[in-house]
Amino acid sequence: MEVTKDNFKEVLPSVLSAIENADFVAVDAEFTGLRHHGTSKYCELDTPEERYAKSRAAAQSFGMIQFGVTTFRYVKEKFAYSHATYCFYLLGKAGDILYYDNNSLKFLADNGFDFNKLFKSGLPYLSLAQEAEKRAEYKTQSLEPQMPSPIKVAEENARKFLKETEAKMDAFMVDESQDVLLLPGSNISSFFRKILYNNIAALYQNILVRCVTTDSERNIEIRKFESSASRIKFLEEEREQRLDEKMGFTHVIHKILETGTPIVGHNLILDLFHMIDKMVQPLPEQHEQFKNLVKCNIPTIYDTKLIAKDPPFCVDIPITSLGILYSDLCTKYSPPDFNVEDGYESYNIEDNSKAHDAGYDAFMTGVCFVTMVKKLDGIHWKNKSVIKSKHLAPYANRVNNMNSYDIPFLNLVGADEPMKLVWVNSTFLYVIPLDDIDNKACKQHLKTLHANCPPLVRIRLYGDTGSSKRKSVSDEVPPGVETCASRVQEFKRLKSIGSDQLSKMTLESPSAEEAPPIVSGDNGNVKEL
Template identity: 35%
Template sequence: MEITKHTFNEQLDSILTAIEESTFLAIDGEFTGLDAEGCSHIAPFDTPEERYLKLRHGSTDFMLIQFGLCAFKVDEEKRIYEAKPYNFYVFPRPSSRNAPDRRFMCQSSSLDFLICNGFDFNKLIKEGISYLSLEQEHKMKAELERKHAEQKNRSASSVLSPDGANSKKMPLPVPDDQKEFLTDICERISVFLEGDDEELKLQSCNAFQRKLVYQTVEEKYPLVHLQTKTGEKKERFLVVQRAKDAEDLEKKEQEKQALEKMELDLQVGFTKVIKAITKSGKLVVGHNMFLDIIHSMNQFHSVLPYNLVDFKAMVKTVFPRLLDTKLLANTPPLKDFMTYTSLNDLQETMQSKPFSPVPVKPAPGFDLYNSGSVALHEAGYDAYITGCCFATMCKFL
């Protein structure tokens, strides 16, 4: 099932349920590049620490742009697995002025490879699901709480001290070149207050001008409520609403704050899926998954540490149970039956003797990948195939 920003929220509950009810999970990722400046070439005699540092240095400027998740649930009665594969497009679209505006690298060969395998970059940018790392979420939540607390204190101060004595910050001085702008705004608001319109949309203006408008309106129009909104072309403008009394003004402010909290929740986006995987404690399976884990931690949790010990400790808090099918395939007794261990080769090996494929059927509504379909290097499909291979390996062992 393909998931974009348009379907994410309506499908979220069913995704979380699939994770919680699963027997195990399989994941995969697709990236904008693999190796910055050729600096992360892995040598045969690298220590685990050296390998981690090379991958950290050579890959974290790139971005994971497609996340594949497949939830496998065993049906004991029918002795088959039911699979729910999801293919998420993820893109760090800033939804507000305070949201992170991610810079990232691309590698031409990687983009060409993805295009050749059917990747839709227009869909990624237009419809990718937003996300925040855990660090970014905590920072933005703290900033929003601080902003709301300041507004509450300002409202309380204006009630206790209507003249504003000892209760307000020093006002911003109004530059001469902004006085005409503010005069025009005040005239428009005065006309609006005398009419019957429910709200007044002011012209687009910059951040400094918006601060001046907020300051001026608070002083001149105590029963006017202002709200900053963003248009379709990302322009920011002010909307003016009248309040009947102080209680109505407080109600409008509470509605505004509730909307800001909802916008932050939407910005968290795909990270909710990672949190659900963590909470479930389920086994997470991947194929050659070191880069998948590195990017997942870096994008959805926090900045990667500079040593392997701390990295492993951090990973364990997010993915407490991990298993790599490539490592499993290169370990006896399975190693004796493997010629090559790429995912495609592994899938072919699992369908020949001495292996016997475990029956896997897509759940209703998840028929994007069936036994006859091939969509290699689409993250959802690769996660599905990884899980199928893992189930067959377990049966053999």
């Protein structure tokens, strides 16, 4: 269902209800650009702090112009998932400056994005921080009527105009059936309008005089009240309504945060950064401050790209872009039934022709998530919603870290853990596979590493000479990957070498006894370049 400012008020109650009843929500967003031109590209050796700074710059520079939300809930009686999809067009608040990248807009246009709908009917939004600022500002503003000084009228036409207006006002004030009087304002001069504002407001109590525009015509609206208190109450409610309208799409994000509904995305680091920066508060400068912000405000997050890069999926589906992952999962595995909620657009899981529409991408993400967790749960998947699966624990609040040699994911609430891979210089990339990875999976990881290596970079696989499993892995490595044996003690010794020392070391052609420096972590997944 497409949602714009034209139908948002009507649709919002159903959106909030669907979120409240959902087991999880899948999200996706479209942006006006991906990389801030004042920062360097993502580097394979970025530290978490450097990667955060680059992603933060992109989120603060470009607009988020479409946001897809698909709610999923498990219907145990049918062993099926019921879903409802919403695609929101977002324009932000009046006065916002929208930056864009030509390539990004061309990509969206090539995929059918409706820019006319965006600029004509895009939804506003405010961050929760901006909402708080507005409310604090309201507390300092008085709604008591300001008594203007009456204007002395000398001209005959002006006196006649004022006299006629006073006669209308006298009749209006005693007419109990009428609360609002509209006087034509388009055909009178600014001086006559000022006479209305000043003189009428001074002559009559408990009224509100202001200019309003209806059907492209400007009128003077005069509204009467029983008392000063009722006038103030009216203005407070009206002000609250205006703020509510300015909040717009933020109500949807606020509901997700308020209910703590788990969020699922695909490669969602930029989606998350934009969502926080535009709907919660500006992204802080420091990486650790960002983690604290996530920990305090954001529910549990899962990244389907990260799940897809682990066995068994990385073996059967080596390409993890959303469209291909979705198609292969639906073909190679057995997705459960997905039933659309009444009144919503139905998607055929065998058709991905609507890819890059944020709503449809959110739907595909949710289907991928359910299908992968169902596979991990095996025969027990029917007992409960996949969101309660114990297999999700290693992926909670971790998002895929694109194009990184040694940090495959960013931990949103804890310390980032490098892989047990990892010295890279101009000639060699060194890899240490885990003991608990099966041979087939390890071989697939090495193929991925080899396929993505820059020119002239060679891969050497180091393993424990005492491990029969590592020997068998070494026997099955793909062409182009050299194997060497090295003592585990050497690896342990080199763990303590700091990054400053590592950067000064040169490794031209290490022998089997010369282990490469490594950065160690508990995660240890050999995943991708």
